[in-house]
Amino acid sequence: MRRADRLFQIIQILRRARGPLTADAVAAELETSKRTVYRDVAALIGQRVPIRGEAGIGYVLEGGFDLPPLMLTSDEIEAAVLGAQWVAARGDPALAKAAQDLIAKIGVAVPERLRSFLLEPASVSAPVRARTEDRLDIAQVRAWIHAGRKIRLRYLDEAGRETRRVIWPVVVGYFEATRMLVAWCELRGDFRRFRTDRVAEAVFLDERHGERRDALRARWRRALAQDASARGAETA
Numbered sequence: 001m002r003r004a005d006r007l008f009q010i011i012q013i014l015r016r017a018r019g020p021l022t023a024d025a026v027a028a029e030l031e032t033s034k035r036t037v038y039r040d041v042a043a044l045i046g047q048r049v050p051i052r053g054e055a056g057i058g059y060v061l062e063g064g065f066d067l068p069p070l071m072l073t074s075d076e077i078e079a080a081v082l083g084a085q086w087v088a089a090r091g092d093p094a095l096a097k098a099a100q101d102l103i104a105k106i107g108v109a110v111p112e113r114l115r116s117f118l119l120e121p122a123s124v125s126a127p128v129r130a131r132t133e134d135r136l137d138i139a140q141v142r143a144w145i146h147a148g149r150k151i152r153l154r155y156l157d158e159a160g161r162e163t164r165r166v167i168w169p170v171v172v173g174y175f176e177a178t179r180m181l182v183a184w185c186e187l188r189g190d191f192r193r194f195r196t197d198r199v200a201e202a203v204f205l206d207e208r209h210g211e212r213r214d215a216l217r218a219r220w221r222r223a224l225a226q227d228a229s230a231r232g233a234e235t236a
Contacts, residue, residue, distance in 0.1 A: 005073075006030060007040055011049065011061065020058030072110060077117040080106060085125040090174050092138035132178045132197035140204055141181060145169045148216075150207050151183070154200040162200060163187065168209040170220050172196075182220065184209070191223050 013026055023037045030037070041059060045051050050062040072080070080102070087099035107118050144151060153165050167183035170191070178195055185192040209216075 003040070006032070006036075007044055010037070010040055010044065014051065014059055014061035017061075020054070020060050022058040026059070072106070072114070074114055074117045077106065077110060077114055078121045078123055081118055081121050082123045082125060087174075089125055089128045090131075090176070092134065092142075092172075092179070094139035094142075129176055131176070132195075134179060134196040135199040136196060136202035137204075138172060138179065138196065141169055141172060141202075144204055145171065146213065148208050148211070148213055150205040150209050152203040152205055153194065154202075155194055156198045156200055158198075165192075166205075167192070167194070168211065168216060170217055184216065184220075191220050 009030060010026060013029055014021060023034045023041070027034045027037045041051055041053065051059055052062055053059045084099040084103045088096045088103075090096075091099060103118070107115065110118060141151070148168075151167050151169055153167060155163050155165060157163070164187075166186045167181075168186075170182045170184065173180040173182060173193075178197055181194045181196055183192060183194065184190070211219075
């Protein structure tokens with residue numbers, strides 16, 4: 001790997017890390033020596049890249065720093081295109097359009113020598129099977145997730161029985177044949193999944209549920225982990 005590419009990759013590694021990374025961890029990912037990482041980090045710091053390092057703890061890329069836009073490698077271009085193709089075929093109409101726009105923007109911005117990775121990628125998204133129809137506006141659901149607002153549902157279960165619920169939307173899951181809305185359900189006092197094709201009516205309320213979006217999602221993830229642990233104990 002050229003040194004310029006290695007310096008770029010070190011910034012990428014530190015940027016995506018959730019905490020400090022040791023020189024050993026960086027060297028392992030780059031398949032180089034720890035001594036080389038030390039030299040490269042010193043060179044980056046000399047170029048005023050805001051990397052902070054503490055002995056025994058690791059390196060951190062401080063906030064506020066970013067690379068010039070769309071300095072993408074060939075693998076990153078293929079990853080972006082593959083992901084955008086998947087979303088364009090399976091996302092709600094607003095996300096599908098955004099995915100198509102993303103591919104077009106990447107095509108304009110990447111250099112000519114990398115354009116073949118965009119136009120003729122080695123990986124393609126599989127065709128979509130028949131999908132059920134959403135019975136509520138998924139773009140508005142996503143907006144309500146970000147805004148921390150409630151939704152009132154009339155919902156039909158598999159047998160067609162109707163319940164009325166007020167939910168705190170957490171995340172939309174995109175599957176091959178349908179979409180799933182994960183939410184905190186006030187009726188059940190727990191997290192529930194709702195198939196979007198079984199929603200009989202959705203009223204988007206102005207009322208906020210009052211819990212931070214990251215805290216609500218973290219609570220859902222803990223519930224998922226507890227369920228998985230319980231299932232593992234049952235099968236042990």
